[in-house]
Amino acid sequence: MMSVKKMIELYVNYSIDEETWNMLYAMVCHGLITRDNWIKFSDTCASWVIEGNTIIDGDGKVVYMIDDNGYWKKVA
Numbered sequence: 001m002m003s004v005k006k007m008i009e010l011y012v013n014y015s016i017d018e019e020t021w022n023m024l025y026a027m028v029c030h031g032l033i034t035r036d037n038w039i040k041f042s043d044t045c046a047s048w049v050i051e052g053n054t055i056i057d058g059d060g061k062v063v064y065m066i067d068d069n070g071y072w073k074k075v076a
Contacts, residue, residue, distance in 0.1 A: 002033045007041045012064055012072045016048050016055060 007024055014020040028038045047058025055064040055072070067073045 002027065002037065004037050004040045004044070007033065007037065008045060011041075011045055012055065016045070016050060 011017075011020050011024065024033065024041070025038070027033045028035060033041075048055050048063065050056075053066040054062045057063050062075050064072045064074055
């Protein structure tokens with residue numbers, strides 16, 4: 001089973017793409033991701049948007065930034 005952490009990493013690395021979201025949901029439907037993990041993931045990430053070189057959550061807080069090498073890095 002895929003962990004919530006791995007789901008978030010995948011989603012972020014594909015730039016919070018709708019296709020990735022739908023793929024992860026399809027994995028839930030096929031039993032590869034638990035419904036509990038889906039709920040935790042969707043509660044965390046559903047409101048995220050990309051603004052420039054950052055990913056912002058629904059409260060306006062930066063959760064990821066692109067580093068100098070062009071990779072998404074979690075903001076502490």
